[in-house]
Amino acid sequence: MVSAVSETRPLRTEEALTQVGTHVDDLSGVERKLTTTVAMDFGRITIRNDYMLYLFGTPGQERFLFVWDELAMGALGAVVLADTRRLDDCFPAVDYFEKRGQPFIVALNCFDGVSPFTVGEVRSAIGLEPEIPIVRCDARRRDSGREVLITLVEHAMRTGATPVGTMS
Numbered sequence: 001m002v003s004a005v006s007e008t009r010p011l012r013t014e015e016a017l018t019q020v021g022t023h024v025d026d027l028s029g030v031e032r033k034l035t036t037t038v039a040m041d042f043g044r045i046t047i048r049n050d051y052m053l054y055l056f057g058t059p060g061q062e063r064f065l066f067v068w069d070e071l072a073m074g075a076l077g078a079v080v081l082a083d084t085r086r087l088d089d090c091f092p093a094v095d096y097f098e099k100r101g102q103p104f105i106v107a108l109n110c111f112d113g114v115s116p117f118t119v120g121e122v123r124s125a126i127g128l129e130p131e132i133p134i135v136r137c138d139a140r141r142r143d144s145g146r147e148v149l150i151t152l153v154e155h156a157m158r159t160g161a162t163p164v165g166t167m168s
Contacts, residue, residue, distance in 0.1 A: 001081060001107075001139035002057040005146055006043025040067060045149070053149065062092045077103035077156040079148055081139055084108050084115045087125060094126055103156040105133040107148045 041057035056071045058064055060081075072078065078097050082090040090106065097104040108115055108122060117125070119134045128134065135151050137144040 001079070001137075001145045001148065002041040002043040002055045004140055004142045004144075005045060005149065006055060007046060008044050040071070053153075055149075060089055060093050065092075065096070068093075068096060072097075072100060072102060075102065077105070077152050079152055080104055080106045081137075082106055082108050082122070082126075084110055084117055084122075087117070087122065091126065094128065103152070103159050105135065105148070105152050105155055107135050107137045107139070107151075109139045110136050111138065 040059075041055075043055040043057075045053045045055065047053055053076075058067050058071060078093075080090050080093045080097065094104075094106065106122070106126065106128065108117075108119070115136060119136070122128075122134055123130075133151050133155050135148055137148050139145060139148075
């Protein structure tokens with residue numbers, strides 16, 4: 001999603017999957033996947049001349065929790081990008097942001113417009129509170145990623161949140 005929406009050439013940390021990583025990366029449900037994010041992606045969007053939104057994309061596995069702590073400091077909010085083929089993979093991220101009290105939304109990454117679950121089924125499966133937005137998207141498409149980010153910013157503004165780790 002960062003690559004799709006960034007106005008600058010994004011920093012990408014995608015690497016080819018190898019046999020060495022088979023014990024680390026579970027490919028159940030995504031057997032055709034050829035690459036994985038090994039650190040973080042970074043991009044930027046200018047909202048106004050004096051206001052920019054910096055985008056950080058991190059792997060969702062719990063082993064990257066130390067990266068989440070650093071990136072969440074001072075963040076407006078977060079998008080939990082959920083792969084509908086492997087919905088349980090987003091549980092650690094949802095738990096993380098709920099515990100921090102940081103605004104977040106869930107974006108259901110529906111490849112080619114296909115999702116095996118309704119929004120209600122996903123909300124129930126994740127145990128998500130009704131006030132937390134869930135949106136469908138195709139993270140590869142700029143317009144779709146843009147709508148996800150608009151939803152996040154609007155949600156953060158509604159909550160009146162001060163970025164975590166900053167003074168209000």
